[in-house]
Amino acid sequence: MNKKVTMLELAKIARVDISTVSRALNNSPVVKESTRRRIQRIADEIGYAVNAPASSLRRKSARAIGMVIPLDQEAEQTMSDPFYLEMVGAVSQAAADLDYDLVVTVPRDARQVAERRLLNTGRADGIIVIGQAARIERLNELAEVHSNFVVWGGRIKRAKYTTVGSDNVKGGHIATSHLLERGARRILFLGDPDLPEVKLRYDGFLKAQKEAGISHDPSYLLRMNFGGRTTYNQVLDFLRAGNKIDGIFASSDLLANSAIHALVAKGLSVPGDVRVVGYDNIGQASMMTPPLTTVSQNISQGGQMMVELLLAKLEGEKVNSRFTKTELIVRDSA
Amino acid sequence: MNKKVTMLELAKIARVDISTVSRALNNSPVVKESTRRRIQRIADEIGYAVNAPASSLRRKSARAIGMVIPLDQEAEQTMSDPFYLEMVGAVSQAAADLDYDLVVTVPRDARQVAERRLLNTGRADGIIVIGQAARIERLNELAEVHSNFVVWGGRIKRAKYTTVGSDNVKGGHIATSHLLERGARRILFLGDPDLPEVKLRYDGFLKAQKEAGISHDPSYLLRMNFGGRTTYNQVLDFLRAGNKIDGIFASSDLLANSAIHALVAKGLSVPGDVRVVGYDNIGQASMMTPPLTTVSQNISQGGQMMVELLLAKLEGEKVNSRFTKTELIVRDSA
DNA sequence: ATGGAGTATACAATCGTTTGCATTTCATGA
DNA sequence: TCATGAAATGCAAACGATTGTATACTCCAT
CATH class of the missing domain: 3.40.50.2300 (Response regulator)
Structure with a gap:
């Protein structure tokens, strides 16, 4: 039912090699500007979009970040706090700006190791965890295996992972x-x-x-x-x-x-x-x-900081500050 | 830093062919039960997890569903309605139950065609859209190209797509x-x-x-x-x-x-x-x-229905009822 | 004309699974 | 013991992109 356009077809139409198409679409500086534009135009015309799984496989990067929203026991209660959704929105937008997708998981019970699964399957390059509450030890364990995750929450002495939150x-x-x-x-x-x-x-x-x-x-x-x-x-x-x-x-x-x-x-x-x-x-x-x-708490800024911090970690940068503060403002109603 | 275990290594350890491993992990009935268990055990031991992008590429299915939460102009306002987050939770859990991941997108402006992108890149097999409000025409257009999406919202005569919502x-x-x-x-x-x-x-x-x-x-x-x-x-x-x-x-x-x-x-x-x-x-x-x-509105049930309906569509089932109702209950405080 | 330095494009290997088909193993009856 | 079919496993070709390296093409100076 759905015609699947592949890069190869696009290459044929443009009468260039598939590798040139790939480079063109990825804005490689080695392809001539005029060819790049021509290829881009054709791509738009025939409605071509790079196949994400193939790209991820080859690149060894999903260009996606995972977001884990633990609800612990009191699922209902936690869930109803609008704070969480605002954070989802903030992170989603920050991620989108950097061309990353967002895979959201709401583990049913805290025992699940959703973070690990997302990372090990390569579905996400890094993880953002919202809230640490009762999960500090579990997160510390995770930190020993994977470093590519960032947690929203207060600064806690014994936490061995990167945290973002307000003071x-x-x-x-x-x-x-x-x-x-x-x-x-x-x-x-x-x-x-x-x-x-x-x-x-x-x-x-x-x-x-x-x-x-x-x-x-x-x-x-x-x-x-x-x-x-x-x-x-x-x-x-x-x-x-x-x-x-x-x-x-x-x-x-x-x-x-x-x-x-x-x-x-x-x-x-x-x-x-x-x-x-x-x-x-x-x-x-x-x-x-x-x-x-x-x-x-400037949630939007917090979400953005987490995404940026996470991507910096993915690129191997040493994120020196283990804790980053978002801005605090009193919004007065008076 | 991160040791990437591949199926091939697992196969070597188990002294079987990689194809057998694949079948074993996918519960194919052709592999002997004892081998299946042995392979599974080794997989657990060495912490192997199937690589999602590779699997998606080969299968031509991401085993993921997309969720689009449009915010239109009044981003802030819509966003703060806790209803949305509850829906995210409900859909996430329903999807997880069926072994699907959830890719969430919160398009910044309504002009974006987030749905199309998710589908065309193969990052999601199907889409769930929350709310139709001012986007009915756009969704109708989408319906002409893709059928694999489901919308949450009221029943509207001129909508040409599948809707789930309460009466x-x-x-x-x-x-x-x-x-x-x-x-x-x-x-x-x-x-x-x-x-x-x-x-x-x-x-x-x-x-x-x-x-x-x-x-x-x-x-x-x-x-x-x-x-x-x-x-x-x-x-x-x-x-x-x-x-x-x-x-x-x-x-x-x-x-x-x-x-x-x-x-x-x-x-x-x-x-x-x-x-x-x-x-x-x-x-x-x-x-x-x-x-x-x-x-x-029984949001949890609604989310589940959307996921099930969507997967049914993906499997080619003719979803006859274009509109499905979730339960309505008056929760009285008195 | 011709060599050489760039620049632009093509070739081909590779990423990790899945799956149709070929092959081996095994139990069974003759 | 051997043929035989079924059960279990192995082989190899995809899936669709990216990228190191090789090749072709320009353009200019000699």
């Missing part, structure tokens, strides 16, 4: 300072400090208050996972217990949204009575109604 | 009935009826009210795009203008969330004074605090 301590610091500058003194923290990234944000949270000379009540911390299924009730209970707050730093925008709902339900106004700052700057944040003040 | 009219009907059954009489619709899917939901919305003998005031429709950047203010203005409502049917969960914020800001309680129903059942909905009542 979470700084992010927590910025968010908290934002609240302090606006007069908040009794700030509640939302998130699970057992998660590495959240822990760092919490550190920044504490640091900012210490610097400002504010004494922080350690009970002003509500542990909850990223999903936020329980956030609403937890916050409500916290308020009902008589705790007074004038600020909330939520470790994700999802949690912030839920928290705002709870505050309003309790008759508090945002940001009148309580100021709320989120984290991530998922695209939704800016349209969240009212817009949410959040710490931006 | 949007029915969905709108279900949502509206849900509100009516609970006593709502003055229901506001949120969404842009210029979008095909939304139009159908609106039709269902009208139909349900007509059946119930409720006269619907056509001014109870706030046009807004999926992004929902303006939803909060639009709803607030609508209320301030003195319009009374006791129900809202939002054509997406994002809009519903914004609407709830606006209602609460106006001093109305949800669902006490106004009942709100969303659409999509993005994972977030159930944890949206308070949980949102929404019409579920």
Whole structure:
């Protein structure tokens, strides 16, 4: 049904050797400019496109990068965080700019070794892994065999691989300072400090208050996972217990949204009575109604950095910095 | 750095011909069971994995399906809708189950012909396109050249390709009935009826009210795009203008969330004074605090259906039904 | 004219699998 | 023991591109 044009046919039409066609299409400087253009024109006319598998086989490079999005146990929850899709988009575009395709894998359970498979089968030249959470050891193992992968996530001492992410301590610091500058003194923290990234944000949270000379009540911390299924009730209970707050730093925008709902339900106004700052700057944040003040992770920049770093590694460059920071910005809604 | 084990080496170790190895790994019935197991064991030991490009070249099949997520102009907005990522996850898993990889492309502008490229280069055997919105004509053109693609979206008369999606009219009907059954009489619709899917939901919305003998005031429709950047203010203005409502049917969960914020800001309680129903059942909905009542599209099932349908087409089966419906469920928060 | 330095193109090997066909191995019955 | 068919394995030709090396072609200086 589908006519498969091969390079050989194209060569015949152009009355040159197939090797010349190949060089022409790959912009080799040795082919004369006029021939190159002629060949290119014919290619467009007959709708020829280089066969990827053949090219990959010969080149020993798939011109594709793999992306692994682990979901661990709480598949549903993690999945629903818009952050991930924004990252897929950012990486896809950055890859496309460099003429690479993106092979996405969403391993069902963490035990799978999706990364290894992608690399060993030669389907991808390198891998981008989103999030390390509970997989640090596994990634360390992988690092001993393959070096061509980059991980999105916070900087972790014992990680033996290249990481890209924002400076979470700084992010927590910025968010908290934002609240302090606006007069908040009794700030509640939302998130699970057992998660590495959240822990760092919490550190920044504490640091900012210490610097400002504010004494922080350690009970002003509500542990909850990223999903936020329980956030609403937890916050409500916290308020009902008589705790007074004038600020909330939520470790994700999802949690912030839920928290705002709870505050309003309790008759508090945002940001009148309580100021709320989120984290991530998922695209939704800016349209969240009212817009949410959040710490931006510049996801698009992060995706681009990961792709560039990965390709640099593939080309054998020594990537000296093991950790690269993306920009952080407070997007204020006020 | 990376030792590349080839099938030939594996064959030597196993002291058989490379062709036997190939057949063994592909579970050909002609190789003796004992040899098959022996070869498999050795393969595991030395960590051999079939080289994908070579296999694809020879087989003339990439064992990969492409997924195109068009973002049109309002890239940001569309992108932030969690629906898309859930779909990526669903398709990825369905594909993985059938041993296919997933190549994701997020074309920057709608003018690109990402689908064609993926197919022509042989990088993907078939394509899944998410959303048709403004691209119906382009997809119709594509359909004349390639038949191996499936589109997610509402059923549209002039579409000449295979579509999978939920029954949007029915969905709108279900949502509206849900509100009516609970006593709502003055229901506001949120969404842009210029979008095909939304139009159908609106039709269902009208139909349900007509059946119930409720006269619907056509001014109870706030046009807004999926992004929902303006939803909060639009709803607030609508209320301030003195319009009374006791129900809202939002054509997406994002809009519903914004609407709830606006209602609460106006001093109305949800669902006490106004009942709100969303659409999509993005994972977030159930944890949206308070949980949102929404019409579920069963995204996971939808993704699976698309993959199965696509593979059936690839195998030449005549896919008779041009439109396949996924299940619809009202997830009630009450 | 002719040699030589470039420049442009052609030849042919190769990448790692899969698969049609030929060949060997094996068990079985005569 | 040997022919015989079936079962298991081996041989070799693809698949469609890329690339090192060899050849042909230009153009100019002698």
